[in-house]
Amino acid sequence: GQNIDQPTEMTATEGAIVQINCTYQTSGFNGLFWYQQHAGEAPTFLSYNVLDGLEEKGRFSSFLSRSKGYSYLLLKELQMKDSASYLCAVPGNTGKLIFGQGTTLQVKP
Amino acid sequence: DAGVIQSPRHEVTEMGQEVTLRCKPISGHNSLFWYRQTMMRGLELLIYFNNNVPIDDSGMPEDRFSAKMPNASFSTLKIQPSEPRDSAVYFCASSLGGGRVTDTQYFGPGTRLTVL
Numbered sequence: 001g002q003n004i005d006q007p008t009e010m011t012a013t014e015g016a017i018v019q020i021n022c023t024y025q026t027s028g029f030n031g032l033f034w035y036q037q038h039a040g041e042a043p044t045f046l047s048y049n050v051l052d053g054l055e056e057k058g059r060f061s062s063f064l065s066r067s068k069g070y071s072y073l074l075l076k077e078l079q080m081k082d083s084a085s086y087l088c089a090v091p092g093n094t095g096k097l098i099f100g101q102g103t104t105l106q107v108k109p
Numbered sequence: 110d111a112g113v114i115q116s117p118r119h120e121v122t123e124m125g126q127e128v129t130l131r132c133k134p135i136s137g138h139n140s141l142f143w144y145r146q147t148m149m150r151g152l153e154l155l156i157y158f159n160n161n162v163p164i165d166d167s168g169m170p171e172d173r174f175s176a177k178m179p180n181a182s183f184s185t186l187k188i189q190p191s192e193p194r195d196s197a198v199y200f201c202a203s204s205l206g207g208g209r210v211t212d213t214q215y216f217g218p219g220t221r222l223t224v225l
Contacts, residue, residue, distance in 0.1 A: 031211050042200060042216035043152070050211065087152065091211060094165045096142070099152040 002026045004100035006088050011106045012078055020073045020103045022088030030091040032071045034062055037085045037102065046073070046086075075105075083107045111135070113217030115201050121223045127189040130220045132201030133182055140206030142214060143176055143186050147197045155199075158184065159206050191224045198222070 003025040012018040024032065031050035035043040049055055049064035049071060061074040073086055085102040092098050114133040122128055134141045143155040156166040161178045169176070173192070178184040188195055198219045204212035 033213070042218050044216070045213045048211065048213065094157070096154045096157050096165055096168075097214060098154075101151040 002090055002092060002098040004088055004090065004098060006086075006100040006103045008101065009104045009106070011108060012075075014078055014080060014107055014109050016078050017074065017076050018078060018105065020075070020086050020105065022071045022073075022100060024069050024071070024088070024090050024100075026069075026090050026092075026098075028093055029066060032062075032064055033089040033091075033097065034071075034073050035087040035089060035099075037087060039084070043087055078107050080107050080109070113201055113203050113215055115199075115217035115220050117220060118218060119221045119223075121225065122191055123225050124192055125190045126224075127187065128191045128195075128222060128224075130186040130199050130201075130222070132184045132186070132217060134184070134201070134203030135215055136182070138203035138205055138215075139181070140204045140212065140214075141178060141184050142202040142204075143184070144200040144202065144216075145197045146200060146219075152200070155186070188222075191222075193224045196222055196224050 005023045033048050034046040036046050037043040047062040049062050054063045059076045064071045085104045087102045088100040089097045116131045139160050141158045146152045155168045156176045157164050158178045176186045198221050200219045201217045202214040204214045
């Protein structure tokens with residue numbers, strides 16, 4: 001089966017850098033997704049990693065270590081609008097996504 | 110292009126009533142997913158269709174829940190009878206599909222259901 005762990009909440013300051021961690025256990029690995037969800041809105045796709053290493057996309061980067069069952073999302077130059085929940089997800093064997101509980105990030109001025 | 114469309118956006122009903130949620134996936138997408146999100150349980154997959162055929166319904170809570178996809182552009186999730194514990198936000202998502210587990214899923218705006 002699959003199991004995903006993320007911290008529940010994090011707080012950071014505008015302009016700073018924050019790292020949101022995700023550990024997973026899965027019987028078969030088909031990559032890892034990160035989604036962003038603002039309060040009251042739908043989740044939106046941020047990144048997908050299937051190979052080890054860091055992938056950078058503007059202010060957001062995502063890292064994967066398959067051997068450690070570990071990923072993180074790195075947010076640089078934090079802005080107030082980055083306050084949201086960040087969901088880590090792994091695909092199951094039948095094509096469904098298994099989501100973590102999400103990390104609620106609060107960015108303070 | 111329009112994204113995933115869901116209706117209604119908000120639904121308030123009384124316990125015991127039938128509730129029908131509707132979803133139109135992104136044109137050309139072959140996979141459709143129904144999720145439920147609550148504070149306690151997070152985002153849970155209820156059922157997943159590929160080419161209009163249900164592939165995995167292991168997340169459907171009980172017989173009160175049913176889902177259909179009569180064609181490639183429409184799906185419904187029905188709760189009959191509804192109970193207060195069904196109160197949640199229900200999301201529909203679609204992806205290109207074709208059996209690829211790694212396709213990005215695109216979510217609709219959700220239906221916020223309140224059962225009194």
